[in-house]
Amino acid sequence: MKKLALYYEKLENEVVQCKICPRMCKIYPNKIGNCGTRKNEGGKLYSLIYGSLSSIAIDPIEKKPLYNFYPGSNAFSISSVGCSLHCKHCQNFSISQTNVENTKRFLKEKTPDNVVEMAASNNCTSIAYTYNEPLIWFEFILDTIKLAKKAKIKNILVTNGYINLDPLEELINAGVDAANVDIKAFTDEFYQKVCLTPKGGLTRVLDATEYMHKKGVFVECTNLIIPGYNDNLDEIKNLAKWIRNSMDFDVPLHFSAYRPMYKLNAPHTPYETIINACKIAYEEIGLHYVYAGNVSTDEYENTYCPKCKKIIIKRVGYSLNLNNLTQKNTCSNCGTKINIEGNIKTGRREFSFF
Numbered sequence: 349m350k351k352l353a354l355y356y357e358k359l360e361n362e363v364v365q366c367k368i369c370p371r372m373c374k375i376y377p378n379k380i381g382n383c384g385t386r387k388n389e390g391g392k393l394y395s396l397i398y399g400s401l402s403s404i405a406i407d408p409i410e411k412k413p414l415y416n417f418y419p420g421s422n423a424f425s426i427s428s429v430g431c432s433l434h435c436k437h438c439q440n441f442s443i444s445q446t447n448v449e450n451t452k453r454f455l456k457e458k459t460p461d462n463v464v465e466m467a468a469s470n471n472c473t474s475i476a477y478t479y480n481e482p483l484i485w486f487e488f489i490l491d492t493i494k495l496a497k498k499a500k501i502k503n504i505l506v507t508n509g510y511i512n513l514d515p516l517e518e519l520i521n522a523g524v525d526a527a528n529v530d531i532k533a534f535t536d537e538f539y540q541k542v543c544l545t546p547k548g549g550l551t552r553v554l555d556a557t558e559y560m561h562k563k564g565v566f567v568e569c570t571n572l573i574i575p576g577y578n579d580n581l582d583e584i585k586n587l588a589k590w591i592r593n594s595m596d597f598d599v600p601l602h603f604s605a606y607r608p609m610y611k612l613n614a615p616h617t618p619y620e621t622i623i624n625a626c627k628i629a630y631e632e633i634g635l636h637y638v639y640a641g642n643v644s645t646d647e648y649e650n651t652y653c654p655k656c657k658k659i660i661i662k663r664v665g666y667s668l669n670l671n672n673l674t675q676k677n678t679c680s681n682c683g684t685k686i687n688i689e690g691n692i693k694t695g696r697r698e699f700s701f702f
């Protein structure tokens with residue numbers, strides 16, 4: 349659905365400049381911006397994807413991944429099409445690296461009201477804007493976030509973090525509760541060569557992530573490790589250090605294993621690489637909540653008490669046991685506050701206890 353865009357400037361000769369993401373696309377009449385979703389028609393910028401949904405699903409929140417935010421709840425997950433990045437290894441390229449024309453017959457048209465009603469009627473604690481990049485879907489998620497907040501449903505961004513701070517601030521003020529930011533690598537070279545951003549992409553992502561954390565959004569970070577591209581252990585150490593120094597020890601970090609996808613054909617990430625990355629972040633840098641994704645490990649799937657090291661949440665796949673977490677989100681053994689947001693007694697799905 350077409351809707352007049354927010355955050356753009358009219359230049360001369362009916363050219364417009366989009367100000368949502370750091371690319372700042374100058375878009376000529378009848379042309380579409382780099383993300384494939386924002387079109388100049390007669391000197392005005394329109395979002396072509398307002399209310400156009402490519403997927404609707406009910407996911408365990410752990411799948412986002414968010415491990416410390418309403419653990420065990422379900423997230424009503426929606427997406428559209430397009431992206432501000434063009435990662436050669438995109439896992440959702442069929443919806444992210446396409447445009448509205450190519451996907452029109454698959455898209456379902458929904459209003460923000462529809463989305464909030466569906467989330468509520470399916471007992472979802474949150475709505476996750478996910479699968480493709482939500483920040484370029486700005487106008488629709490802004491309206492939906494406001495309605496969800498009124499309905500006491502949490503709002504989650506699963507994002508690449510590539511956004512300008514002004515539109516980000518408006519989203520946060522409207523009611524963003526949590527975000528998982530995919531920090532693709534800790535070198536700008538990776539952003540330029542693999543994600544095809546202009547220079548400075550990494551800095552912009554870090555700035556937006558830090559900004560969200562400062563403004564009270566519950567932030568978790570993900571880093572997908574690709575052999576030969578971003579698996580240097582010094583780089584991984586620097587990422588963990590940045591999280592500790594720029595945000596907090598308490599910000600959860602997920603290291604995830606890569607498998608060959610789309611245009612990138614690197615080898616699968618070895619198990620040892622993920623475990624070594626977790627060890628560096630947890631033991632050496634001292635982050636309190638470090639998790640492994642896409643690999644099977646006993647050690648880095650659980651949430652531990654930062655003080656007494658007792659297992660607070662035990663996970664096997666998407667099943668959880670929260671027996672050592674008190675109602676006040678403290679450790680049942682030593683009383684330490686655990687950085688978990690959300691009352692675990694509200695709206696959580698059934699757990700398999702073991």
Ligand SMILES: [Zn+2]
Pocket residue numbers: 653654655656657658679680681682683684
């Ligand atoms: Zn403890």
